[in-house]
Amino acid sequence: MGKVIKTVLNRVEGEIQLKLHWEKGKVKDAFIIAPNFRGFEFILEGKPVLDALVINPRICGICGHAHLIATTKAIENIYENTGQKIDVPQNAKLIRDITIGAEIIQNHIRWFYMFVMPDFIKLEKGRKLKAFEPVKGIKWQQAVDYSSKIVKVIAVFGGQWPHTSYAVPGGVVCDPTTFEIVEATATVDSLIKFTEENIFGMNLDTYISITSEDEFLDRAKGSDLKEFLFLCKKHKLDREGKSYHRFLTVCEMEHVFEKGITKKKKKDFHVGKVRRD
Amino acid sequence: MKNLLWIQGLSCNGNTQSLLNAENPYFYELFQKVELLYHPSFSYRENLQTVLKRIDSDKLKVNFLVVEGAVTSDMKFHRTGNYTIAQILQKLKDKVDYIIAAGNCASFGNIPATLSCNPDVTGLQFRFTQKGGLFPSDFKTKSGYPIINIPGCPMHPAWFTQTIIALLEGRKIVLDSFNRPKELFMYLSHDGCIRNEYFEWKVEGEEFGHKEGCLFYNLGCRGPMTHAPCNKILWNGISSKTRAGMPCIGCTEFDFPLRRNYFETKKNIGIPEEVPLGVTKRAYLTITGVAKTFKNERLNKKLEETD
Numbered sequence A: 001m002g003k004v005i006k007t008v009l010n011r012v013e014g015e016i017q018l019k020l021h022w023e024k025g026k027v028k029d030a031f032i033i034a035p036n037f038r039g040f041e042f043i044l045e046g047k048p049v050l051d052a053l054v055i056n057p058r059i060c061g062i063c064g065h066a067h068l069i070a071t072t073k074a075i076e077n078i079y080e081n082t083g084q085k086i087d088v089p090q091n092a093k094l095i096r097d098i099t100i101g102a103e104i105i106q107n108h109i110r111w112f113y114m115f116v117m118p119d120f121i122k123l124e125k126g127r128k129l130k131a132f133e134p135v136k137g138i139k140w141q142q143a144v145d146y147s148s149k150i151v152k153v154i155a156v157f158g159g160q161w162p163h164t165s166y167a168v169p170g171g172v173v174c175d176p177t178t179f180e181i182v183e184a185t186a187t188v189d190s191l192i193k194f195t196e197e198n199i200f201g202m203n204l205d206t207y208i209s210i211t212s213e214d215e216f217l218d219r220a221k222g223s224d225l226k227e228f229l230f231l232c233k234k235h236k237l238d239r240e241g242k243s244y245h246r247f248l249t250v251c252e253m254e255h256v257f258e259k260g261i262t263k264k265k266k267k268d269f270h271v272g273k274v275r276r277d
Numbered sequence B: 001m002k003n004l005l006w007i008q009g010l011s012c013n014g015n016t017q018s019l020l021n022a023e024n025p026y027f028y029e030l031f032q033k034v035e036l037l038y039h040p041s042f043s044y045r046e047n048l049q050t051v052l053k054r055i056d057s058d059k060l061k062v063n064f065l066v067v068e069g070a071v072t073s074d075m076k077f078h079r080t081g082n083y084t085i086a087q088i089l090q091k092l093k094d095k096v097d098y099i100i101a102a103g104n105c106a107s108f109g110n111i112p113a114t115l116s117c118n119p120d121v122t123g124l125q126f127r128f129t130q131k132g133g134l135f136p137s138d139f140k141t142k143s144g145y146p147i148i149n150i151p152g153c154p155m156h157p158a159w160f161t162q163t164i165i166a167l168l169e170g171r172k173i174v175l176d177s178f179n180r181p182k183e184l185f186m187y188l189s190h191d192g193c194i195r196n197e198y199f200e201w202k203v204e205g206e207e208f209g210h211k212e213g214c215l216f217y218n219l220g221c222r223g224p225m226t227h228a229p230c231n232k233i234l235w236n237g238i239s240s241k242t243r244a245g246m247p248c249i250g251c252t253e254f255d256f257p258l259r260r261n262y263f264e265t266k267k268n269i270g271i272p273e274e275v276p277l278g279v280t281k282r283a284y285l286t287i288t289g290v291a292k293t294f295k296n297e298r299l300n301k302k303l304e305e306t307d
């Protein structure tokens, strides 16, 4: 066997070790090891079904709301499979979409500014990326402000973020007033402005109308996305670690992607065949 | 400047995420007052192992050690580099001024400690009600404080920032019998809930999705039994679960994950098994009986229809 190299990555819940077996300058085998085990799937066993609404979001502190919405839908499916039709009112569906959307926006900002950009500081020895410096950098601080601001939308409807269990089979627990809805829309507007000024470097409509990378690079002013693309290319991240266009996804997101394996041609994916060692 | 080292055991990172939401002071303002030595989510220059080496050889003195997550000494369940969180804590425990348990997992063990195949998972100085966790109940850090517990699943950011600042300013913090800062956790999450009048007049919610009604009698709310200032120091600066319409699940308490049926009030012949703290069952029944004989017209209408 060739060289074995272990790298430790740590960002959200515990450490991840990446173990690579090298042979003749090529990666022969790769292992991702997560040495921390909490065992939610075992903890859930024998519990009343609705308790999963409280337990599951606690799988992850940064995307717990996604776990809540998935759990709610899974429980609704269970009821439906046993012949009990669940009608989720349209309002509740919209509110769920709004709160999960708010968490996704938070995720994007926190991942980009807190977990991705700081790693470039190490690569960029000469150039100053001071603004992205954790805790001290102005852009890092702004990311804290705005990622914390958007989760207020979840607090409007669900009381708090992280870890509310406000979505329940059949709907949501809240009945917002007009003024609470306005509190949420005003928050979203402020996030749009932040994104235009800092990430896109142009207004939202222009960004949506962009058709090529060159056009984007040409028109973006003071854009952190542009900075990111520049850094990726400079450090050849667009070429390194390139995959073989074999992708696997267990979930489905309507209009965006379907579940399955993509290997030029799409194949079915069977969850039942997944093994845990 | 005093410094702070943040380490993680079995955790979801939710207390870190919650702390990022802090507003007064902001996360980065807190760390202008105290130096952040290392945090697994934010440090990119140093890794924990080198920080530990510097502490080990007494080149570095740590003031605040913050632990997020439950702890175990079983390598199969947790590892940071070549150590378990328990080993790291044993090394550090006598070298730091304060140890703060951030969140319910580090305080009492919480959900990770309910995994039956590893009974070794625990909080730092408690395992649910049991006194003594990884450290015995009489353990104290150099400052004379035991582990300071800031529970909550997650903790509210202000509970944490204000505790650290109080200690930085040399103020004395009184702890309750579960080693939580008394002046935060002497409030019940019921105190300040906007449904309080419904509680008093016994107007009970029968189902979720309404602005009206108290969630205590049918829908599982533990507000009157839970030590937490959730309706005094609001979440994300604006709300709380019970305000939105979700029952309090008691997540600041030692027994939070041992309970079941969070959305249902346990009753015995129509009477709640648990009554508000400080009241006898008899007194509670008498008061509610009286409240029910009088009708508060306003509370029996949809809010939009009240005068």
Ligand code: SF4
Residues within 6 Å of the ligand: B189, B190, B191, B193, B194, B195, B196, B197, B199, B213, B214, B215, B216, B221, B222, B223, B224, B242, B247, B248
């Ligand atoms: S909903 Fe819960 S916290 Fe609010 S008044 Fe009723 S019992 Fe108290």
